[in-house]
Amino acid sequence: MKEMEKLLSYLMHSRTQTHVFHLQTKSYAEHMALGAYYEGIVDLIDGLAETFQGKNGIIENYDNFKLEAYQDKDQLIKYFESLGKMVESIQPKFKDTYIQNQVDTVSELIYSAKYKIEHLG
Numbered sequence: 001m002k003e004m005e006k007l008l009s010y011l012m013h014s015r016t017q018t019h020v021f022h023l024q025t026k027s028y029a030e031h032m033a034l035g036a037y038y039e040g041i042v043d044l045i046d047g048l049a050e051t052f053q054g055k056n057g058i059i060e061n062y063d064n065f066k067l068e069a070y071q072d073k074d075q076l077i078k079y080f081e082s083l084g085k086m087v088e089s090i091q092p093k094f095k096d097t098y099i100q101n102q103v104d105t106v107s108e109l110i111y112s113a114k115y116k117i118e119h120l121g
Contacts, residue, residue, distance in 0.1 A: 001059065004052050007086075009063040011045045011106065014038075014083055017067055018113075019078075024070035032075070038107050047109035048102045055096070063076045073121055082113035 013028075015038050022034035054060060084107060091103040 001056060003090050004049075004056075005059055005061050006063070007090050007103070008045060008049055008119065010060065010065075011048075012043060012062065013065045015041050016029065017065075017079070020067050021070045021076060025076075027073070027121050028053060030073065030076060030085060030117050031112050032121070036108035036116075037109060037113040041097060044102070044106050044109065048099070048106070051100060065115070076117045077114060080110055080117070082118070084110045 018034045018038040018041075022031055022038060025031050025034065049059065060065055064079050070076075087103060087110060091107070094100050094103065
């Protein structure tokens with residue numbers, strides 16, 4: 001249960017954090033990539049939480065994290081690298097393959113956003 005609490009807390013934070021970056025960047029490519037991420041992650045978080053809770057019960061504890069102001073493209077790349085590594089480190093701890101598959105889909109969205117920011121901006 002603790003791993004899912006941590007994962008969902010970070011993903012919920014990522015939705016808000018990337019929205020802040022989205023509103024502060026002056027790069028159109030970054031703006032679009034960040035928008036696609038924060039719009040896409042909501043349904044993935046919801047599906048993951050509902051699937052997990054359907055088997056394991058309601059998650060009651062979530063963490064909060066401080067928001068950062070946009071600095072530059074490098075900050076965004078590092079943010080998504082860090083988020084991706086965190087998700088990948090937690091994913092093997094889930095024994096159910098359907099949960100692992102949902103987490104894989106989250107990783108796809110993270111690395112797609114990173115690619116777009118890094119190579120299309």
